[in-house]
Amino acid sequence: MSDAGTAMDDSDGSESELMLDPKVQESIGRSLKAHYDDIVNSPVPDKFLVLLAQLEATEHRAVGAPSDERN
Amino acid sequence: MSATEFKDGLIKEIPNLRAFAASLSGSMQLADDLVQDTLLKAWGNSEKFEPGTSLRAWLFTILRNTYYSLYRKRGREVQDSEGTYAERMATHGNQESHLDLADFRKALAKLPEEQREVLIMVGATGLSYEETAEICGVAIGTIKSRVNRARTKLAELLSIGSLDDLGPDRKSAAAMQRVGSEIVGL
Numbered sequence: 001m002s003d004a005g006t007a008m009d010d011s012d013g014s015e016s017e018l019m020l021d022p023k024v025q026e027s028i029g030r031s032l033k034a035h036y037d038d039i040v041n042s043p044v045p046d047k048f049l050v051l052l053a054q055l056e057a058t059e060h061r062a063v064g065a066p067s068d069e070r071n
Numbered sequence: 072m073s074a075t076e077f078k079d080g081l082i083k084e085i086p087n088l089r090a091f092a093a094s095l096s097g098s099m100q101l102a103d104d105l106v107q108d109t110l111l112k113a114w115g116n117s118e119k120f121e122p123g124t125s126l127r128a129w130l131f132t133i134l135r136n137t138y139y140s141l142y143r144k145r146g147r148e149v150q151d152s153e154g155t156y157a158e159r160m161a162t163h164g165n166q167e168s169h170l171d172l173a174d175f176r177k178a179l180a181k182l183p184e185e186q187r188e189v190l191i192m193v194g195a196t197g198l199s200y201e202e203t204a205e206i207c208g209v210a211i212g213t214i215k216s217r218v219n220r221a222r223t224k225l226a227e228l229l230s231i232g233s234l235d236d237l238g239p240d241r242k243s244a245a246a247m248q249r250v251g252s253e254i255v256g257l
Contacts, residue, residue: 024226029194031175036195038172039090045103048085048110052078055114059074 072122080126081110087127087196088134094191095138096145097180105142109134128202135188135206143184178228186221189214 020028072080088109092102112133113120120129179187185207192203193214204211 020222020226024231025222027231028222028225028229031172032179032190032194034172035176035179036090036094036191039093039099040086042086042089044085044089047103048106049082051107051110052081052114055111056074056078 072117072120074117077114077117077120081113081130084127084130085110088130091131091191091196092134092138094179094195095135095184095188096142101142101145105134105138108137108141112137125198125202127196128198128206131192131196131198132206175229178225181228182221182224186217186224189217190221190225193218 085106088106089099089102092105092109093099096102096105109130113130116133120126179190182190189203189207192198192206193200198206200211200214204214207214
Protein backbone atom coordinates (compact mmCIF):
# COMPACT_ATOMS: atom_id res chain seq x y z
CA MET A 1 0.00 0.00 0.00
CA SER A 2 1.24 3.45 -0.83
CA ASP A 3 1.95 6.17 1.72
CA ALA A 4 -0.93 8.23 0.42
CA GLY A 5 -3.29 5.30 0.78
CA THR A 6 -2.22 4.70 4.37
CA ALA A 7 -2.58 8.34 5.29
CA MET A 8 -6.04 8.38 3.80
CA ASP A 9 -7.19 5.39 5.81
CA ASP A 10 -6.70 7.34 9.05
CA SER A 11 -9.17 9.97 8.04
CA ASP A 12 -12.17 7.76 7.60
CA GLY A 13 -13.85 5.49 10.08
CA SER A 14 -15.92 7.60 12.40
CA GLU A 15 -17.57 10.14 10.14
CA SER A 16 -18.16 8.20 6.98
CA GLU A 17 -21.56 8.78 5.46
CA LEU A 18 -19.89 8.94 2.07
CA MET A 19 -17.08 6.44 2.20
CA LEU A 20 -15.29 6.02 -1.07
CA ASP A 21 -14.18 2.64 -2.23
CA PRO A 22 -10.59 2.05 -1.08
CA LYS A 23 -9.52 1.45 -4.67
CA VAL A 24 -10.94 4.80 -5.71
CA GLN A 25 -9.19 6.46 -2.78
CA GLU A 26 -5.94 4.82 -3.73
CA SER A 27 -6.32 5.87 -7.33
CA ILE A 28 -6.91 9.48 -6.29
CA GLY A 29 -3.98 9.32 -3.91
CA ARG A 30 -1.66 8.16 -6.64
CA SER A 31 -2.83 10.86 -9.04
CA LEU A 32 -2.33 13.47 -6.34
CA LYS A 33 1.24 12.33 -5.86
CA ALA A 34 1.77 12.23 -9.62
CA HIS A 35 0.57 15.82 -9.95
CA TYR A 36 2.63 17.09 -7.03
CA ASP A 37 5.80 15.14 -7.71
CA ASP A 38 5.76 16.20 -11.33
CA ILE A 39 6.26 19.81 -10.18
CA VAL A 40 8.62 18.89 -7.36
CA ASN A 41 10.84 17.11 -9.88
CA SER A 42 10.86 19.90 -12.43
CA PRO A 43 13.97 22.13 -12.56
CA VAL A 44 14.10 25.01 -10.08
CA PRO A 45 14.47 28.38 -11.84
CA ASP A 46 17.90 29.94 -11.25
CA LYS A 47 16.36 33.17 -10.05
CA PHE A 48 15.56 31.62 -6.67
CA LEU A 49 19.13 30.54 -6.06
CA VAL A 50 20.37 33.95 -7.22
CA LEU A 51 17.94 35.68 -4.87
CA LEU A 52 19.01 33.63 -1.86
CA ALA A 53 22.69 34.09 -2.67
CA GLN A 54 22.12 37.85 -2.78
CA LEU A 55 20.28 37.84 0.52
CA GLU A 56 23.05 35.84 2.13
CA ALA A 57 25.74 38.12 0.72
CA THR A 58 23.93 41.18 2.06
CA GLU A 59 23.76 39.56 5.48
CA HIS A 60 27.47 38.75 5.52
CA ARG A 61 28.35 42.29 4.56
CA ALA A 62 26.09 43.70 7.27
CA VAL A 63 27.45 41.38 9.97
CA GLY A 64 31.03 40.97 8.88
CA ALA A 65 32.14 44.42 7.78
CA PRO A 66 31.67 47.25 10.22
CA SER A 67 35.04 48.51 8.99
CA ASP A 68 35.62 49.20 5.32
CA GLU A 69 37.06 45.83 4.37
CA ARG A 70 36.16 45.34 0.77
CA ASN A 71 38.03 44.20 -2.22
CA MET B 72 21.12 28.51 12.97
CA SER B 73 23.55 30.34 10.70
CA ALA B 74 22.44 32.29 7.66
CA THR B 75 24.00 29.65 5.43
CA GLU B 76 22.20 26.79 7.15
CA PHE B 77 18.94 28.66 6.89
CA LYS B 78 19.57 29.39 3.23
CA ASP B 79 20.33 25.73 2.50
CA GLY B 80 17.12 24.76 4.27
CA LEU B 81 15.15 27.16 2.09
CA ILE B 82 16.78 25.86 -1.08
CA LYS B 83 15.77 22.31 -0.20
CA GLU B 84 12.16 23.36 0.22
CA ILE B 85 11.84 25.32 -3.04
CA PRO B 86 10.52 22.36 -5.11
CA ASN B 87 7.82 21.67 -2.52
CA LEU B 88 6.93 25.34 -2.26
CA ARG B 89 6.51 25.53 -6.03
CA ALA B 90 4.31 22.44 -6.12
CA PHE B 91 2.13 23.70 -3.29
CA ALA B 92 1.93 27.21 -4.76
CA ALA B 93 0.95 25.84 -8.16
CA SER B 94 -1.71 23.66 -6.57
CA LEU B 95 -3.13 26.68 -4.75
CA SER B 96 -2.97 29.27 -7.50
CA GLY B 97 -3.51 27.12 -10.56
CA SER B 98 -0.72 28.92 -12.40
CA MET B 99 2.97 28.13 -12.58
CA GLN B 100 3.85 31.76 -13.18
CA LEU B 101 1.89 32.92 -10.15
CA ALA B 102 3.36 30.04 -8.21
CA ASP B 103 6.88 31.29 -8.84
CA ASP B 104 5.96 34.85 -7.82
CA LEU B 105 4.41 33.41 -4.70
CA VAL B 106 7.49 31.34 -3.92
CA GLN B 107 9.72 34.39 -4.36
CA ASP B 108 7.58 36.41 -1.92
CA THR B 109 7.62 33.51 0.50
CA LEU B 110 11.42 33.24 0.39
CA LEU B 111 11.81 36.97 0.98
CA LYS B 112 9.42 36.91 3.94
CA ALA B 113 11.06 33.81 5.36
CA TRP B 114 14.48 35.41 5.13
CA GLY B 115 13.27 38.60 6.78
CA ASN B 116 11.66 36.64 9.61
CA SER B 117 14.24 33.91 10.01
CA GLU B 118 14.62 34.65 13.73
CA LYS B 119 11.00 33.57 14.20
CA PHE B 120 11.67 30.09 12.91
CA GLU B 121 12.27 27.62 15.75
CA PRO B 122 15.06 25.21 14.84
CA GLY B 123 13.94 21.62 15.32
CA THR B 124 10.41 22.31 14.09
CA SER B 125 9.32 21.64 10.52
CA LEU B 126 10.71 24.23 8.13
CA ARG B 127 8.29 22.99 5.49
CA ALA B 128 5.26 23.60 7.70
CA TRP B 129 6.58 27.06 8.62
CA LEU B 130 7.16 28.00 4.98
CA PHE B 131 3.80 26.61 3.88
CA THR B 132 2.14 28.81 6.50
CA ILE B 133 3.86 31.88 5.07
CA LEU B 134 3.09 30.89 1.50
CA ARG B 135 -0.55 30.18 2.26
CA ASN B 136 -1.06 33.46 4.12
CA THR B 137 0.60 35.34 1.28
CA TYR B 138 -1.63 33.61 -1.22
CA TYR B 139 -4.85 34.39 0.59
CA SER B 140 -3.94 38.01 1.30
CA LEU B 141 -2.39 38.96 -2.05
CA TYR B 142 -2.71 36.36 -4.78
CA ARG B 143 -6.12 34.82 -4.70
CA LYS B 144 -7.74 37.43 -6.90
CA ARG B 145 -4.85 37.51 -9.34
CA GLY B 146 -5.05 33.75 -9.59
CA ARG B 147 -8.60 33.91 -10.84
CA GLU B 148 -7.73 36.61 -13.34
CA VAL B 149 -4.79 34.68 -14.73
CA GLN B 150 -6.88 31.54 -15.03
CA ASP B 151 -9.58 33.42 -16.84
CA SER B 152 -7.23 34.92 -19.38
CA GLU B 153 -4.72 32.11 -19.89
CA GLY B 154 -6.41 28.98 -18.68
CA THR B 155 -5.06 26.98 -15.79
CA TYR B 156 -1.58 25.54 -15.78
CA ALA B 157 -3.27 22.19 -16.23
CA GLU B 158 -3.88 23.10 -19.82
CA ARG B 159 -0.57 24.75 -20.56
CA MET B 160 2.13 23.34 -18.38
CA ALA B 161 4.85 21.21 -19.83
CA THR B 162 5.21 18.13 -17.72
CA HIS B 163 8.08 15.79 -17.04
CA GLY B 164 7.26 12.17 -17.52
CA ASN B 165 6.22 10.70 -20.81
CA GLN B 166 3.66 11.79 -23.34
CA GLU B 167 1.05 9.29 -22.30
CA SER B 168 0.95 10.17 -18.63
CA HIS B 169 0.95 13.86 -19.54
CA LEU B 170 -2.62 13.61 -20.83
CA ASP B 171 -3.84 11.73 -17.79
CA LEU B 172 -2.19 14.18 -15.46
CA ALA B 173 -3.81 17.07 -17.31
CA ASP B 174 -7.24 15.52 -16.76
CA PHE B 175 -6.56 15.07 -13.10
CA ARG B 176 -5.31 18.66 -12.75
CA LYS B 177 -8.40 20.05 -14.39
CA ALA B 178 -10.53 18.19 -11.88
CA LEU B 179 -8.30 19.30 -9.00
CA ALA B 180 -8.61 22.93 -10.08
CA LYS B 181 -12.39 22.66 -9.80
CA LEU B 182 -12.33 21.84 -6.10
CA PRO B 183 -13.06 24.62 -3.64
CA GLU B 184 -9.76 26.10 -2.39
CA GLU B 185 -10.24 24.99 1.19
CA GLN B 186 -10.66 21.40 0.04
CA ARG B 187 -7.90 21.48 -2.54
CA GLU B 188 -5.25 22.83 -0.20
CA VAL B 189 -5.83 20.23 2.51
CA LEU B 190 -6.01 17.38 0.01
CA ILE B 191 -2.62 18.43 -1.35
CA MET B 192 -1.05 18.94 2.07
CA VAL B 193 -2.28 15.65 3.50
CA GLY B 194 -2.11 13.57 0.33
CA ALA B 195 1.06 14.73 -1.37
CA THR B 196 3.39 16.90 0.71
CA GLY B 197 4.20 14.57 3.57
CA LEU B 198 2.69 16.94 6.15
CA SER B 199 0.68 15.31 8.93
CA TYR B 200 -2.97 16.05 9.72
CA GLU B 201 -1.76 17.89 12.81
CA GLU B 202 0.63 20.10 10.84
CA THR B 203 -2.02 20.72 8.19
CA ALA B 204 -4.53 21.73 10.85
CA GLU B 205 -2.01 24.12 12.37
CA ILE B 206 -1.12 25.66 9.01
CA CYS B 207 -4.79 26.23 8.20
CA GLY B 208 -5.69 27.34 11.71
CA VAL B 209 -8.57 24.86 12.09
CA ALA B 210 -9.23 21.66 14.05
CA ILE B 211 -7.99 18.28 12.87
CA GLY B 212 -11.58 17.07 12.50
CA THR B 213 -12.20 19.90 10.05
CA ILE B 214 -9.18 18.84 8.02
CA LYS B 215 -10.42 15.25 7.94
CA SER B 216 -13.88 16.18 6.73
CA ARG B 217 -12.45 18.54 4.10
CA VAL B 218 -10.20 15.77 2.83
CA ASN B 219 -13.17 13.41 2.63
CA ARG B 220 -15.29 15.90 0.78
CA ALA B 221 -12.42 16.71 -1.57
CA ARG B 222 -11.91 13.07 -2.47
CA THR B 223 -15.60 12.46 -2.99
CA LYS B 224 -15.84 15.50 -5.22
CA LEU B 225 -12.77 14.47 -7.22
CA ALA B 226 -14.13 10.98 -7.74
CA GLU B 227 -17.33 12.57 -8.98
CA LEU B 228 -15.50 14.90 -11.37
CA LEU B 229 -13.40 12.04 -12.70
CA SER B 230 -16.36 9.67 -12.89
CA ILE B 231 -14.80 7.04 -10.70
CA GLY B 232 -17.42 7.04 -7.96
CA SER B 233 -17.83 3.29 -7.65
CA LEU B 234 -15.76 0.16 -8.00
CA ASP B 235 -17.46 -0.72 -11.28
CA ASP B 236 -16.21 2.52 -12.78
CA LEU B 237 -12.67 1.32 -12.31
CA GLY B 238 -13.26 -1.43 -14.82
CA PRO B 239 -11.02 -1.60 -17.90
CA ASP B 240 -13.70 -0.23 -20.20
CA ARG B 241 -13.71 3.12 -18.45
CA LYS B 242 -11.12 5.21 -20.19
CA SER B 243 -10.46 7.87 -17.58
CA ALA B 244 -10.30 5.37 -14.76
CA ALA B 245 -7.90 3.22 -16.71
CA ALA B 246 -5.82 6.28 -17.42
CA MET B 247 -5.66 7.15 -13.74
CA GLN B 248 -4.64 3.63 -12.88
CA ARG B 249 -1.84 3.90 -15.40
CA VAL B 250 -0.52 7.13 -13.95
CA GLY B 251 -0.68 5.53 -10.55
CA SER B 252 1.23 2.41 -11.44
CA GLU B 253 3.96 4.45 -13.07
CA ILE B 254 4.47 6.40 -9.91
CA VAL B 255 4.39 3.34 -7.70
CA GLY B 256 6.86 1.68 -10.02
CA LEU B 257 9.44 4.42 -9.49
